[in-house]
Amino acid sequence: MLSACGGSAQGPSRGPAAPGAVPVTTTVVESRQWNDTLAALGTVNARESVTITAxxxxxxxxxxxxxxxxxxxxxxxxxxxGNQQQATLRAAEAAAREAEQQYVRGNELVGQQLIARASIDTLRANRESARAQVAEMRANIGDxxxxxxxxxxxxxxxxxxxxxxxxGTAIATLDDIASVYVDFPLPEVRLASIAPGQRVFGRSAAYPGADIEGEVQIVDSRIDPDTRAVTVRAKFANPQMRLRPGMLIQVRLEQQQRQALMIPEIAVIQVGRDTFVYRVLEDETVEQTPVTIGVRREGLAEIVNGLEPGTRIVVDGTGKLRPGMTIVEGTVQEAKSQPVDEGEAAGGAAP
Known part of the structure; x- marks a missing residue:
């Protein structure tokens, strides 16, 4: 007897096995919730990044x-x-004070009609020029x-x-990486299925086995005419500073859930261009049933055409079978209608 993939339940009693019956493991195909994903490679960029220069x-x-x-x-x-600039600033401040005093005296003399009113305009211009000199020197010192x-x-x-x-001399780099952006390309044919807010999972070779969750921030307004790809930007929180600008990230963009017929991939047999599974008939014999395969991921395969929900198929032991053979099963695994996550997918792939 062979063990079923993932969790299992004891199969029903079917009486004594026929002589020469082949021991196999079977499963009942049922529809379940499934999330399609788009895979790509992206590059980490800091939220803000600059090279400090003088x-x-x-x-x-x-x-x-x-x-x-x-x-x-x-x-x-x-x-x-800035010693020279400090000295120049002090001289400019002294000149500004003198210009201010001259302007005040001029106003008094104009009021006493001792100088022409036109002279006050000259004094005002000298005061403003001296103030501008002070501001310029302070800006030079600030630089x-x-x-x-x-x-x-x-x-x-x-x-x-x-x-x-x-x-232009580089002093140091400064990066704001409390959160980071990851830019990655996707084919233009997928443009209609991409929208801000979709969940994105990233994984780096520096931290194998650790997924980081983010979301789509924006989809570029242009498509690259050479590659026919659109750039998608996802935002990832980075509280532990694990992601650094320039890192290569494996990105999985999660699509909306849909109903799908998913079976263990080991049940699918490929011979040349023909793809089929072994379907179990009521008399415990098997026949080859051609199927059309959709997505494959984490040990599971989607059946697009060829099977209906409730069909019983052989999962393990297909290498010994031929059409018309009688089987005897050990442990039966029944596919359950529940959301599939990566842990379930990975577990269902291991015999």
Missing amino acids: KVSETVQRVHFESGDRVAAGDVLVTLS RTIRAPFAGVLGLRQVSPGALVTP
């Missing part, structure tokens, strides 16, 4: 972070030398304090105190 050419005075630090938006990362534009995790530190940096 805006000016200057020497690094102090580095305020270490590689891998988590920082908040606005935290100071690097301070550049020498490099801050984090958003909260995230810093990558490897690329500079040290005393190093000369120029515009």
Whole structure:
């Protein structure tokens, strides 16, 4: 006697086995809930990502972070030398104070009619110019304090105190990976079955056996004319920071549930272009029944055509059978009408 796939129930008593009967395992085909999936390979992208650089050419005075630090938006990362700019700022502030005083005196003299009213316009212009000089110098000094534009995790530190940096010099990378995006392509023929909010499962080679659940965020508005594929973006929560930008992810996009006739894949026999199963007749003999197979996944196969619910078929022991042979079964497995998850699918595939 052979053991059935997955859970099993003792088959009904059918009397003494006929001489020469072949021991097999059978199952009764029934309709069940099934989720189709679309598989693809995707790449992880951070929600926000930037390479920190300097805006000016200057020497690094102090580095305020270490590689891998988590920082908040606005935290100071690097301070550049700015002694010359500080001196220039003090001179500009002094000139601004003098221009302000000249403007105030001018207003008093105009009120006493001691100077022409046109002179006050010149004094006002001098005051505004001095204020602009102060603002410009403060902006130059601000460019020498490099801050984090958003909260995230810093990558490897690329500079040290005393190093000369120029515009475009990489200081470190900054990524917000509290949640990440995974972009993956799907054929354009599947476009009608993709929508925001659908569940997506991802798996990385770095963490085998661990599925991460996300959802479709957006479907690209364009189709690649070369590959005829559309890019889908899924969002994944990443509280443990396992997913890193650039990682390759195996993606499974789950479709809506539907009714399907699913049987263990080991019951399907392929001979050349012919696909069939062994159907059990009332007299405990078998016959070959041609079938059309739909999806296959996790040890299960969908029967599109050829079988009806309630049909009894041979699951294990098909290698010994020929049409017309008599069988005797050991343990009968009956397929139940219930939602199928990956655990059930994997369990049903193992004899």
